[in-house]
Amino acid sequence: MPAEPVAVAFANTRSSPHRDRIAELDQWRAWCDARPGLKAVGRAVDADGLTLLRAARDDVQEVLRAAAAREDPDPAVVDRLPALTRGPAPGLAWHGDRYELTVPEGGSPAAALAHHLAGAAMGLVVTGPPLAVCRGQGCLKVFVATRADRRWCDGAACGNRARVRSHHRKRSGPDA
Template sequence: MELLIGEPLALDLVNTRTRDFDALDTPEGFGIWLDRQAGRLTPSEGPFTADDLGAVRDLRAHVEAAVGAVRRGEGPSLETVEAINVAMRAAPAYAHLDVVGDALTKGARRDGDRRARLLAQLAEAAADLLTDPAAGRIRACEGPGCRMIFLPAHPRRRWCSPELCGNRVRVARHYRRHKPE
């Protein structure tokens, strides 16, 4: 399973579907993706159901459509925007004060069931990305057959990952140059 992790969270969500694998097909695959997002999402208690995965797939489709529109220099459809807004409203974040020993800490909490909380976090990540001026720089990987997208830190970045697609392209180029005639 080759999952691109480490892009903005909304792009990592879109990238849960690769050329050969969809992390949202099974609770186990989704659990692996969630584990790799440690520190970026509030941990969830227990496994997700098929209905939960369906809700995440629906949100992913809307995020993917919105990102595609932004990449084309267009505005996303009102349906897509509303779907993202509905997910954010289902479990809005609120400030919360905790006492840890003698110290006070401020954090964020959410009401709602775990599906609503997860969808709200993912939708907020999408809203953050879509309203960031850098969103216009989101690119598709140039690797053959790759469907990953990324936000390049360097303008010359061409592949989702130098270790994955970058290496495949370099190996294919080397083979073409040294192929016996």
């Protein structure tokens, strides 16, 4: 399966109301390490910056979920997301075999990343492929709708849980 766009991957760091994959700095850094172009700036984010990025992530997730459901997101979110892209834009620097995001002069690593990720989300909902919301119970993830019959973010996780619940209901009968 192809990698999801960075805005989707960022949004999906909160997969349920109780699961936050970037709650701690070491988790955030591991997420950035998997994206070489974000690694250097991502590793420079401090605790306050992570708070900003987690709030941005929640807004990105709401916008992407609304786009997938073909609904309007909360107007406050619609105002906050473009606000993250105001100010100096992050730069690009050639490093090794790829470009890396750089922090503009006077900027912070978290603000540069928030700018980049909010812009990626806005670009995705405006010109990107269609999105879908995972139908897994309690799952908040979104994914690129590459197939009309895809229902889950991950067939091995959410899909398997749904199949197990369905099997249990059938085996238990109506009186269970």
